[in-house]
Amino acid sequence: MQRIPTADLSKASRRTKEQLETVQRKMGRIPNLHATMAHSPAVLNAYLRLHDALSQTSLDTRLRELLAVAVAAANDSEYCLAAHTEIGRNLRVDEAELLHAQEGESTDAKTLAALRFAKALVRKQGRVGDEEVAALKAAGYGNAAVLEIVASTAMNIFTNYCNHVAGTKVDFPPARVPEPL
Numbered sequence: 169m170q171r172i173p174t175a176d177l178s179k180a181s182r183r184t185k186e187q188l189e190t191v192q193r194k195m196g197r198i199p200n201l202h203a204t205m206a207h208s209p210a211v212l213n214a215y216l217r218l219h220d221a222l223s224q225t226s227l228d229t230r231l232r233e234l235l236a237v238a239v240a241a242a243n244d245s246e247y248c249l250a251a252h253t254e255i256g257r258n259l260r261v262d263e264a265e266l267l268h269a270q271e272g273e274s275t276d277a278k279t280l281a282a283l284r285f286a287k288a289l290v291r292k293q294g295r296v297g298d299e300e301v302a303a304l305k306a307a308g309y310g311n312a313a314v315l316e317i318v319a320s321t322a323m324n325i326f327t328n329y330c331n332h333v334a335g336t337k338v339d340f341p342p343a344r345v346p347e348p349l
Contacts, residue, residue: 172204177206188202188212200247218326226310233261236255237253242291246331248331253341282309282317284300285300286317
């Protein structure tokens with residue numbers, strides 16, 4: 169059940185309408201997450217600005233989406249898992265890779281290190297140890313990339329939590345989840 173409905177966009181401020189029009193141009197529609205965040209122009213603005221800023225990091229789009237899938241799975245965020253799986257598919261990320269990302273796994277060693285680090289961040293509430301940071305650096309990530317993975321993980325936790333609290337109605341195709349062992 170959606171506890172916080174999508175905002176009445178006809179009553180949104182000019183700035184919020186402009187931001188949502190940009191989202192619509194980029195995504196072809198306004199997802200329920202954005203329409204729900206529109207209740208608070210500050211929250212919508214914060215999310216969009218952080219998202220835009222993190223799109224300019226050393227992390228490529230593919231990795232950022234795999235991180236989003238891993239974090240959504242770790243936080244049991246049905247909305248974000250569906251959204252980022254669909255975005256990953258649109259980027260031509262292999263379905264098997266998207267399923268592996270839910271488990272924090274990858275066949276690529278560098279991607280694997282990033283996903284495991286993000287899952288550890290969620291599990292340990294950011295209190296990772298020296299060994300987790302060292303493993304990430306050993307996989308080829310420098311100091312900037314370590315911080316970028318932390319920021320990407322935090323942004324995804326933010327959207328996961330917004331969707332949990334709002335009960336945002338999923339408006340993306342459902343994501344497949346790995347079969348239990």
